[in-house]
Amino acid sequence: MSQDDIQNTSEMPQDSPAPDAAANDGQPSAQDWQAQVAALSAKNTELMDQFLRAQAEMQNIRRRSEEEVSKARKYALESFAEALLPVCDSLEAGLHHQEQTAEQIRAGAEATLRQLKSALERNKVLEINPAAGTRFDPHQHQAISVVPAAQEPNTVVTVLQKGYLIADRVLRPALVTVTAPK
Incomplete structure (x- = not known):
């Protein structure tokens, strides 16, 4: 606070004259001024204490948030890794x-694939596998080629490679062939 601010706050308007002011021709006495200065000084001390406490609290909140973000980054893959461990075991x-036998190997591979898909779904990794005739979506699909087909223009003909979303964000777009526009 500058000296001018202190002077401005001490020049507070008087709504009602002090009791001694009537005796001094409407002018507050030195005792009134001292009481006002003491009250303002106490209020200033109180506000400064509140300010310092709020500032300390903000620093604590900032520090705690930085620690939480650091831990979240460090351990973000923990649940995903735990979900993949059974797949690795299989x-x-x-x-x-x-x-x-070939049938046993196939059955084991299918069971392992089901485990993997389940682990991905639990961690919000979802397949993008559009059916034939689905409208082409450039946000989720990547057209590899355009072919003439007997279906609506700009629709998916075949999926060459599935795409994946992670929490509504495209991790990898689906590679598709699309019908030619007419």
Whole structure:
């Protein structure tokens, strides 16, 4: 606070004259001024204390948020990694058995694929696999080629590679062929 601010706050308008002011021709006495200065000084001390406490609280909040963000970044993949561990265990178990028929290998691969898809879904990784005839969406699909087809223009003909979303954000667009516009 500058000296001018202190002087401006001490020149507060008087709504009603002090009791001694009537005796001094409407002018406040030195005692009245001292009481006002003491009251303003106490209020200033109180406000300064509140300001310092608020400032300390803001620093604590900032520090705690930085720690939380740091921990979130550090351990963001923890739940995803935990979901993938059973998939890894299944693959290792499948490789451990030497004498397997083609049907057993296929059944094990399908079970492992189901585990993997389940782990991805639990972590909000969803497939983009548009059906034939679905309207082409450049936000989720990437057209690899345009082919003439007997279906509506600018629609998906085939999916060459599935795409994936993670929490409504495209992780990888689906690679598709699209019908030619007419």
